[in-house]
Amino acid sequence: MTETLLEVNDLNVAFRLASANLTVSSDVSFSVDRGKVLGLIGESGSGKTVTSKAILRLLPKNASLEANAIRFKGRDISTLTEAEFNRLRGTELAMIFQDPVGSFNPVKTIGWHFRTVGKLHRGAGAPRGEIMKEAKEVLAKADIADPENALRKYPHQMSGGMLQRCLIALVMFSKPSLIVADEPTTNLDNLVERQILDLFDKLRRETDASFIFITHDMTIAEMISDSVIVMYAGQIVEQGPTEALMRRPQHPYTQGLVRTARELEGEVETLTEISGEIGTGVHPENRCRFAPRCPLYETACDHAIALRPVEGHGLVRCIKAGQGAANEVTP
Amino acid sequence: MSGLLDFDDVVVTFAASAGMMSRLRGRTTSFNAVDHVSLSVARGEILGIVGESGSGKTTICKAALGLHSVAGGAVTLDGKPARLSDGTLQMVFQDPLSSLNPRQTIAEAIAIPLRLHGHAGRGNMAEAIDALLKDVGLGAQFRNRFPHELSGGQLQRAAIARALATNPRVLFADEAVSKLDVSVRAQILNLLKRLRDSHDLTIVFVTHDLHVARFLCDRIAIMYFGKLLEFGPTRAVYADPKHPYTQELLGTLDHERKSVASTRDVFNPLTDDRRACRYLNRCPHAMAACAERHPDFRGTGPGHATACYLYEEAET
Amino acid sequence: MKLKHFLHNRTALAGLTITTLFLLAVFFGPMLSKWSSNQHDFMNALQPPSWAHPFGTDSLGRDVITRVLEGARISLLISVAGVFAAMVFGITAGLYSGFHGGWMDVIVMRVVDLLFAFPAFVLALFLMVALGYGVTNVALAIMLVYLPIFARITRNMTETVRNDAYVQAAQVMGQGTPRILFREILPNISAPILVQATIAVAFGIVIESGLSFIGLGVQPPTPSLGVIMADGQEYFRRSPWVLTLSGLSVTVALLGLNLLGDGIRDLSDPRLKVRE
Numbered sequence: 001m002t003e004t005l006l007e008v009n010d011l012n013v014a015f016r017l018a019s020a021n022l023t024v025s026s027d028v029s030f031s032v033d034r035g036k037v038l039g040l041i042g043e044s045g046s047g048k049t050v051t052s053k054a055i056l057r058l059l060p061k062n063a064s065l066e067a068n069a070i071r072f073k074g075r076d077i078s079t080l081t082e083a084e085f086n087r088l089r090g091t092e093l094a095m096i097f098q099d100p101v102g103s104f105n106p107v108k109t110i111g112w113h114f115r116t117v118g119k120l121h122r123g124a125g126a127p128r129g130e131i132m133k134e135a136k137e138v139l140a141k142a143d144i145a146d147p148e149n150a151l152r153k154y155p156h157q158m159s160g161g162m163l164q165r166c167l168i169a170l171v172m173f174s175k176p177s178l179i180v181a182d183e184p185t186t187n188l189d190n191l192v193e194r195q196i197l198d199l200f201d202k203l204r205r206e207t208d209a210s211f212i213f214i215t216h217d218m219t220i221a222e223m224i225s226d227s228v229i230v231m232y233a234g235q236i237v238e239q240g241p242t243e244a245l246m247r248r249p250q251h252p253y254t255q256g257l258v259r260t261a262r263e264l265e266g267e268v269e270t271l272t273e274i275s276g277e278i279g280t281g282v283h284p285e286n287r288c289r290f291a292p293r294c295p296l297y298e299t300a301c302d303h304a305i306a307l308r309p310v311e312g313h314g315l316v317r318c319i320k321a322g323q324g325a326a327n328e329v330t331p
Numbered sequence: 332m333s334g335l336l337d338f339d340d341v342v343v344t345f346a347a348s349a350g351m352m353s354r355l356r357g358r359t360t361s362f363n364a365v366d367h368v369s370l371s372v373a374r375g376e377i378l379g380i381v382g383e384s385g386s387g388k389t390t391i392c393k394a395a396l397g398l399h400s401v402a403g404g405a406v407t408l409d410g411k412p413a414r415l416s417d418g419t420l421q422m423v424f425q426d427p428l429s430s431l432n433p434r435q436t437i438a439e440a441i442a443i444p445l446r447l448h449g450h451a452g453r454g455n456m457a458e459a460i461d462a463l464l465k466d467v468g469l470g471a472q473f474r475n476r477f478p479h480e481l482s483g484g485q486l487q488r489a490a491i492a493r494a495l496a497t498n499p500r501v502l503f504a505d506e507a508v509s510k511l512d513v514s515v516r517a518q519i520l521n522l523l524k525r526l527r528d529s530h531d532l533t534i535v536f537v538t539h540d541l542h543v544a545r546f547l548c549d550r551i552a553i554m555y556f557g558k559l560l561e562f563g564p565t566r567a568v569y570a571d572p573k574h575p576y577t578q579e580l581l582g583t584l585d586h587e588r589k590s591v592a593s594t595r596d597v598f599n600p601l602t603d604d605r606r607a608c609r610y611l612n613r614c615p616h617a618m619a620a621c622a623e624r625h626p627d628f629r630g631t632g633p634g635h636a637t638a639c640y641l642y643e644e645a646e647t
Numbered sequence: 648m649k650l651k652h653f654l655h656n657r658t659a660l661a662g663l664t665i666t667t668l669f670l671l672a673v674f675f676g677p678m679l680s681k682w683s684s685n686q687h688d689f690m691n692a693l694q695p696p697s698w699a700h701p702f703g704t705d706s707l708g709r710d711v712i713t714r715v716l717e718g719a720r721i722s723l724l725i726s727v728a729g730v731f732a733a734m735v736f737g738i739t740a741g742l743y744s745g746f747h748g749g750w751m752d753v754i755v756m757r758v759v760d761l762l763f764a765f766p767a768f769v770l771a772l773f774l775m776v777a778l779g780y781g782v783t784n785v786a787l788a789i790m791l792v793y794l795p796i797f798a799r800i801t802r803n804m805t806e807t808v809r810n811d812a813y814v815q816a817a818q819v820m821g822q823g824t825p826r827i828l829f830r831e832i833l834p835n836i837s838a839p840i841l842v843q844a845t846i847a848v849a850f851g852i853v854i855e856s857g858l859s860f861i862g863l864g865v866q867p868p869t870p871s872l873g874v875i876m877a878d879g880q881e882y883f884r885r886s887p888w889v890l891t892l893s894g895l896s897v898t899v900a901l902l903g904l905n906l907l908g909d910g911i912r913d914l915s916d917p918r919l920k921v922r923e
Contacts, residue, residue: 043512189383264542271517430812
């Protein structure tokens, strides 16, 4: 029985700069079901981080956010006041950042962080013993070998991997319904990265929390997510169930990414290149933003392209989508 | 051992910052970031040095380039010590933006090494620069641009062009594609392969990305906390990794296989026994011999060797 | 820093304007005046401001405004000379020190610390006593006061950029150390040094004025702001315009230069650097 936990409709995010307004994310609509993981894939300039921060209202002051609706558990949270939203954030909605070091107060112990969060969410009178007991439980669930000891340590005394585990534990401690993880493994060494990914996998199976997992790595997204959104230059270019998207990507950009990932996993002499690079500066409104790099470009692409449903796949922003064998990428 | 570039029992020492009190108490304050590593790079090959953070993979390259002083052993090119003034060794860095002087145009950045090594003079400077730009796939319009005006891939190409300006024999690439967008990585990787052929280059590619290493490198060397643990032809090592660490590392590529959340810590350079095998703490096959002395290399196939007591010492 | 940005920043613009006007006044003013700064006119001593003498005359009948402008120029030149020398030696010491670290760094920085230990004016005074009075020695004193500051700023900045990839790339390329220091590193750390230079020139004027005021610097009849102020101070009750005007010109110089320095510092704020 899938229940829609989060529904975002027509989200647009822009920054007010000295010279002009810069739109960094436009027309973003998606939903996340309870207990599911949505992979959000994009490179620099895609708008992936901005979109997720927008949902959690973590954007800087000069950002403007417009949306038709952002519904969480059925309620439109885009119209909540700051105070009301603050009650949601940290308890129901949580975020895990790329660099765990920045998420901890360097002069306080891990235990202090748990106590602070515990008191915040359960009231100042909550019994300390209970908080600490639960903290140890959640740390153990996050595969920390000696939770008692970990609580006494300071952030700088821990390795990157351990600290990321503590952060995940701290986030899970509040039992949020939706967790946004922004490239949580990018800075970690190979072995640790794998362990953290396995931890995420375990959490998704054992709790019914939903995740939005932001990454630039196709392989990770494939491993961990149920459905995927691919963003490019501030727009969603393809979205749909993971398996279908990875097996037969419809948008040329997605195809390029998947192809590169597959080629690197296999054995080839030369990699297929996606030509060019994302431009810096304002993106054109009235044409496909991927056009300068697209091998399938034609003049018909020079107008605003909408997302259309493609049978068996999801939504794709390309006029060529759903047109047959050209889109097959061997797994 | 006589490749083009030889690392002969190289040792690089780092001082760990420790207060006077711990020094008085006899705690070790220095450790070997590169610990007696011998490796030979053949002419024209692309050698991958793979490892995680703290492995010493970047340090050993910087030692070859003279950016770190070598405390023991030697790095030689064609049997002789390489000098930076020769331009024979060059490097491409991880972050292309910070590897270019923000106040110099691309043309200036390339002109400096050209002029310094006498490869171009006032008369033919412009042509020389354009030729290098063309080699890396940049058009002439990039000559007068500043680094902050270029995108990541363009910057890395410019950095490669600058490195090629000294006509190097060996090019070190330190995580040269890690900071680039995924969609751009293929371009740079293909470029490096092409340049190896067109410019008669030998490339030493340092990375922690196992897929990239497999695509690009002919041979691969695995480092762990300063020690070389295994080396061999890429295909052989990936197909049949011998050292338990290599097995664990390559195991991360297999999505079906679950990781072993080891509760034991990795090697601590300041406190753990340096004579023992580096991987002792985490190795599932640890034996008594491993705690006494770090194993020597033993051959396990053509050109493939590993430092592990699990394998028989052959008379190579 | 782009010129366009510079002109938009109000602080920098104000600073630049004031400083430019000041410079124009002190370099061209005396030439345009019909009086010479040493022209005595005892009959008209201590006259209040009039059409002939916009700021009156001093105790020897000399035209105040001409004298002040020329004095300001001399004070400025002495300060600039001292600061320039401080920059040459201080920046060089700082660059080498920050780049090589080790013993050189330790020794240079201890010398710098030693110089810092003395308040600026005390150090300057000590030097004048040791070396004797005169214009060159004042400049030397100013140099000694500011050398440690430039050395320290440069050394700290050099340490920060020393491990940046472009510096390492320059080393790998085979560039010699002096080239790396002056052509690669220095241009990239110049902003705080320039800011410091404007402040140093401003306060160099103050030091010079102070020393000349007590008779250890420029000797009368050569005007310098300090000399004029010493004069004006004696007759302040009767004719305050001498002291006022000379004091005012010090203020204007300081203001202009400080604003200019502030402006340069604002503009080199890395947060303003937008990637196009």
